[in-house]
Amino acid sequence: MTQPPPPPPNQPPQPPNQPPQPPSQPQQPGYGYPPAPPAQPPAQPPQPGYGYPAQQNPYAQQPPAQPQAYPAPQPPAYNAQQPPAYGTQPHNPYAQPTQPMQGAQPGYGYPGQGQPPTVVTQPGSGTGGGRNNTVLFIVVAAVVAIALIIGGGIWYAKSSGDDDKHPATASSSGGSNGTGGTGGTSGGGGKEKVPDDPASKVLFQVPLPQSEDTVVTSGSWLTDTVYAKSGIAEIVGYDPAKGTKSWTLKLPGPVCAASSQVDEDGRTAIAFQPKMPAKGSSAGCSQVAAVDLTTGKKLWSKSVNSGDYPLTFQNVTVAQHTVAVGSLEGGAAFDIESGKVLWQPKPDDTCFDEGYGGGTHMVAVRRCGTYDNRQLHIQTIDPANGKVISEYKMPDGVDYAAVVSTDPLVVAGSSTNVSDYFSIDNKTGKLLARISAPKDTYGGRCNGLSQIDGCKQVVAGNGRLYLTTEEHDGTGQYSKTNEIVSFDLKTGKPTGQRAEAGDGYTLSPLRMDGGNLLAYKSPPYDKGGQIVSIDGGSFKVTKLLENPGTRSVHEGETGLLPEYAEILFGNGRLYMSAVYAHKSSVYSKEYLVMAFGTDG
Template sequence: MSFGPPPSMITQSAPTVERSRAGRRRRVIAVVVVAVLLVGAGLLWHHSGGRTKGRTDTTAVKQAPDAIRATVEKAPESPEGQVVVQHNEGNLTDKPRYAPGTWATGKILARAVAHRIEGYKIEPGYDDMAWKLQLDGHVCAVSRDVTADGRTAVVVQPPDSGKKGVCDEVLLVDLDTGKKLWQKKMPAADFAYVTNTNIALTKGVVAIAWDLGSVAYDMDSGRRLWNTTLATSQCHDSGYTGGRALLALVTCGQADDTTYRVERLDPRTGRVLWRYAVSRGVQGVYLPSADPPVLAVEAGDSEVTDLLTLDPKNGKRLATLPMHGYDPKCGEEAYPGPFFGVVDKCDGMVVGRDRIFVMSKENNGDLEKPADRITAFDVGKGTKAAEFEGRPFQLVVPVRTNGDDLIIYRRSMDDVRPSAIVDWNSRTDKETPYLLFQLPEDDEGELSDPERSDIRYEQGRAFFARRVMERDYIHPKSPILSVIGVGSAGLKH
């Protein structure tokens, strides 16, 4: 069977996905930050306790350097925000420029943009670039994860070699220094493209799959650990999700006869530890979490209809969570196709140790009701455990876990109420303010949309980064805002 290359981000301009949020455009005057002067936290923060009981892990555990990072955040001395990163992208053309990766350490905010990775200093100031790593070609796939010592991996296209659109190079980068630690050519990857290549990190291992093959490397040395190629088998690894474990999404058959299974792998050997067969009739599967194992499935529909939780020991199904009325946003990033690896990316949900946090669909009707809510589900039982409501015109988005708590971004929609980063303890229903700020008026709509921008929170700072950048046709020579980061005015740098 022969496949031609899919549309390439280098050779062909793809249509831009336009997404609107009707009636939810706020008006602000401040372009950077707002110093919020509030007497009495009750104007913004509601604290309640005792609704449920349970253990909350807020103690940071020292991690091995090659473990996937799991930092625990604390409330800053002051929630008043100040800009700590701002970068403007210039020299834009008629073709969209894609920025598929955003990672932060304690010192650097790093971005994968087109055929380079750039690192910006995290400190008050503007456009202060610390380093730039020029790549051999455009970025094809990015890992969502970062190691405890600040490393991540990407897949790129090689220099022009006559193989149009092929993505067969993987490299590991130190995000603090911008140093390329190693780079390898993936074996038998002639059919690895931007549309089908997925990369994941787990402890000590970098794993990549591209439908017709897969490979894993030792994170420290770059030594190949194992690889597979599709010969006569009708089943192949479509992608991986990493973190505390390594899960593979295995696709069998073609077209209307496609079936799926999920396998937990030994990262060092590729050996299958257990298998879970997904029911026939499912049209698509995503893997938002490896440990606990969580599947997001499209059962008879083109969007996620259910979440399935599995026992990490044997792969048996624990619970089914219907997603009617919820919006986990799996694979819904604003690219003109399934670019840069979509198997493990669900931007409307976050998976914790024993709870899954999912945002609801947006309320665009009754403007007196909350814009949306976030529901915490019990992983083992699949039952609702708690809810966090947004406010009228103020959408709430789950960002990441914080021990057993959840970091949430709350949008601002007017001049009075600022945007906020809050910590939510779903067991006690306690809400703690971390940051208060305003995003630039002209950019707020796109930067606050988890389908169009990366929203990150790391070590006391919130970052908002565009995934697709296009020039302003009214001012075509003017740069546009690529990324902005906000930290506490009381945080020492």
């Protein structure tokens, strides 16, 4: 087999609804830099032959905070007799610029900005004591500049796993709980069992909802009794094994942000638009609600006004019995059961909460100062009233932060192209270690202001920070691979632990399982993906599940890889789901959900 022609250099991300594109490997933009603008694909992209190895998508990014509303693009002139070959990595329909160009309208289903006056003012004091949530008096142009330039930028950081103290598995779209604090480093103690035969089968599939505009479908949750997934202006609960619908919760508008956390009673939170927006526009992400995942009931819904208009929420999370939302104008919190306001922005504040990390603890990312002289504070707060328990002041020059984990407390901070992880003591606010993670060495991304606890593929727990290495050439022709390595959270030093993905595979950390790390292995062109457990002490890799490598299953699975989809694993079952709905390409079958399980 001869090598196919090389792809065009530095080809930017494609708009949605495009057929598969030839793989390319342009350099990713660093956090704080806007990505390259979209471009139409070439009229005659070269077609690799059967068996051409799939390449990892270089544009895989977190869901954007304010994505571009693209017009319906025309498919390229493919030869009708030559559809994309099996084994070719499908085009990622979600790889879009993280922010729209100035003046562009946000796409249907996306969170939009409110309509503030030129100078932003805040409402009266909230009912909760202890939280001094203010907003800077910023000219709207500056606020828009933040959102457009850096709000949804790319960080080379990733998300923590989920806390085993909770009976539910949080969504991989932004889990922010680790396990084990910064103490012990032994493996074992996991709940996931090793099956007699790891070969899986497809349990059920949910077709991707069709929409002329791209619509956010973020949010997936797994408990012992239900797997729940956001669709277009709805959330559906499914039987975890059979896929039959248990309940459907209709919403007035699309979901625009979803908590990855579930409390001990099976409740979570979402932010959504108050109505279905007109095509090419947004109704604003102004509503927040608590949802009972057992029954599918909406417990309550609220909004927070700033003057005469409602705040537009950027993120939402759950910590203990509190739902907290962040925005560019400050944070608010509600009791998860009653909806009682615990705190909200105040008019005399000089700082504001950009957002929160949830789970067993609540952590606020708080911004003070002016636009060109900003200062970030990482605060562990009491979820019941917002009172500060401990605080760490981020170093000057670190302009953006996201919470990787609240227990242990690990924060990703970024300035220019350099990213670091800060391991912080929850009780005292003391910095334990600062771990450098340059983008040319380590993989992973956080999605800035839109998801303060939205880091993916980084896990903190068992006294360790687990990171992927960037992809590099494997031993086979065209193949790629990577590794997972770990750092000590007390010293910041590499531990020497290293788990190799294997030729053609790439590893992505998912969450902690006791003292073990669970990870997903993206597959090569002729095999299915895997779930593996990595022992926290020995770093021994044990296969828990391996998906079929048949053409139809492989094509669906590789459209839902962890860089740009949500992946949950629990009770021996794997759930992969899309974070956008759109009009599907005629060249591939796309799914909202694919679920796999073993017979063991």
